[in-house]
Amino acid sequence: MPEDFPYEQITDGCFAESIGEHGLSRSAFEGALGATAAAIEKLRQRHDDGSLPLLRLPETHDDLPAIEARAAWHRERADDVVVLGTGGSSLGGQSLYALADAGFGPSGHAARLHFLDNVDPHTFDHMFRSLDLSRTDFIVISKSGGTAETMTQFLICLEAVVDEVGREMAADHFTVITEPGDNPLRTIAAEWGLLTLDHDPGIGGRYSALSLVGLLPAAIAGLDLGDVREGAHQVLYSTLHAARPEASDPAIGAAINVGLWQERGVAATVLMPYSDRLAWFAMWFRQLWAESLGKDGKGTLPVRAVGTVDQHSQLQLYLAGPADKLFTVIQTRTAGTGRIVSPELASDRRLAYLAGRKMGDLFDAEQRATTETLIRNGRPTRIIKVDRVDERTMGGLMMHYFLETIIAAHLLGVDPFDQPAVEEGKVLTREYLGQMEAHAR
Numbered sequence: 001m002p003e004d005f006p007y008e009q010i011t012d013g014c015f016a017e018s019i020g021e022h023g024l025s026r027s028a029f030e031g032a033l034g035a036t037a038a039a040i041e042k043l044r045q046r047h048d049d050g051s052l053p054l055l056r057l058p059e060t061h062d063d064l065p066a067i068e069a070r071a072a073w074h075r076e077r078a079d080d081v082v083v084l085g086t087g088g089s090s091l092g093g094q095s096l097y098a099l100a101d102a103g104f105g106p107s108g109h110a111a112r113l114h115f116l117d118n119v120d121p122h123t124f125d126h127m128f129r130s131l132d133l134s135r136t137d138f139i140v141i142s143k144s145g146g147t148a149e150t151m152t153q154f155l156i157c158l159e160a161v162v163d164e165v166g167r168e169m170a171a172d173h174f175t176v177i178t179e180p181g182d183n184p185l186r187t188i189a190a191e192w193g194l195l196t197l198d199h200d201p202g203i204g205g206r207y208s209a210l211s212l213v214g215l216l217p218a219a220i221a222g223l224d225l226g227d228v229r230e231g232a233h234q235v236l237y238s239t240l241h242a243a244r245p246e247a248s249d250p251a252i253g254a255a256i257n258v259g260l261w262q263e264r265g266v267a268a269t270v271l272m273p274y275s276d277r278l279a280w281f282a283m284w285f286r287q288l289w290a291e292s293l294g295k296d297g298k299g300t301l302p303v304r305a306v307g308t309v310d311q312h313s314q315l316q317l318y319l320a321g322p323a324d325k326l327f328t329v330i331q332t333r334t335a336g337t338g339r340i341v342s343p344e345l346a347s348d349r350r351l352a353y354l355a356g357r358k359m360g361d362l363f364d365a366e367q368r369a370t371t372e373t374l375i376r377n378g379r380p381t382r383i384i385k386v387d388r389v390d391e392r393t394m395g396g397l398m399m400h401y402f403l404e405t406i407i408a409a410h411l412l413g414v415d416p417f418d419q420p421a422v423e424e425g426k427v428l429t430r431e432y433l434g435q436m437e438a439h440a441r
């Protein structure tokens with residue numbers, strides 16, 4: 001891998017020769033890895049013929065100025081920007097935004113972003129009480145333009161903004177992202193004169209983070225969109241140009257996941273970044289993996305954990321519960337960073353190990369200790385090491401997981417791009433709503 005590759009993947013801790021009976025045998029791994037060759041070849045074809053637009057995004061730059069321009073519009077006008085949408089229409093933006101905001105607002109004078117991906121009335125009442133709607137803008141994202149939750153959010157917010165600023169001015173507060181063609185969101189947006197940007201119909205919701213769906217919120221937060229795409233490009237390029245599957249990190253990851261499931265019954269895959277800024281990324285992964293692979297009785301359960309927090313919550317189970325999980329620990333370079341624990345204040349001899357250490361030293365020691373403990377306890381463990389948590393790394397990690405998921409789907413024989421099972425609940429929801437009384441305002 002080139003020196004500036006966004007991450008390093010270390011997989012020794014996944015194999016039987018390192019961790020014993022719960023590890024993957026070399027022969028099972030080689031069988032699964034060999035089978036990824038056909039998936040990589042298909043990715044190459046779909047990249048070349050343009051039939052999977054996701055694979056073209058990393059090398060695309062001409063859409064960025066329009067995204068930046070709309071972001072600048074919102075940045076200038078708004079103190080707060082609320083992103084409405086759910087699932088794949090929300091999680092990519094949330095993951096990127098987490099790079100800019102650790103919970104205390106973004107740096108500089110960027111607007112604060114809020115991602116509302118649920119229809120809990122309490123949350124919306126709280127938002128309407130808390131935000132000055134005359135200084136609040138809304139990004140409404142729905143590929144289909146008909147998702148019940150997003151349409152409800154949108155219609156309620158549109159009315160609230162009209163009440164606050166009047167019909168004439170309301171349009172300025174909204175940007176809508178939806179696919180071309182006839183759908184309810186696009187129709188209403190046109191009626192009200194709301195600026196509407198096209199969601200590429202060839203990019204499914206959970207695969208849309210690198211499109212304007214993820215990048216418009218990222219640009220409002222002041223992130224470098226070119227760097228996000230560049231990181232993704234490096235990872236995609238290395239797989240498309242891999243002479244053999246052994247040279248593709250995503251193919252190796254897919255072979256380990258599927259191999260462990262088939263050979264050892266490893267039915268869960270835990271992603272545990274040691275970085276608050278990657279906590280939403282792990283949520284994003286959870287949706288990508290679950291919705292793409294959970295089909296025909298196949299698929300493994302994706303679990304989000306965050307280090308060090310889940311050492312005090314999940315780790316006991318991870319180490320001593322059933323050995324049915326694959327762990328991916330994302331280790332970040334933190335040693336020597338952050339503030340120092342004052343030796344004077346930590347003079348109690350029981351705190352001697354902390355005195356004079358930086359917070360990042362503790363973070364570093366803990367991530368290495370947890371990883372090593374998992375491996376010593378015979379739990380299949382992959383390490384992904386990143387030097388920096390920034391836009392390029394995020395783009396690279398996202399592309400890694402897009403590819404790992406698509407290749408795993410190939411190994412499992414399922415379609416990674418549909419989600420037929422969730423339709424039943426949607427139909428029933430409409431039926432239940434139909435049985436309820438409508439309320440006049």
Ligand code: PA5
Binds near residue numbers: 145204
């Ligand atoms: O990944 C997916 O396809 C889903 O999670 C969708 O993103 C989610 O259901 C929202 O759909 P839409 O963007 O059409 O409102």
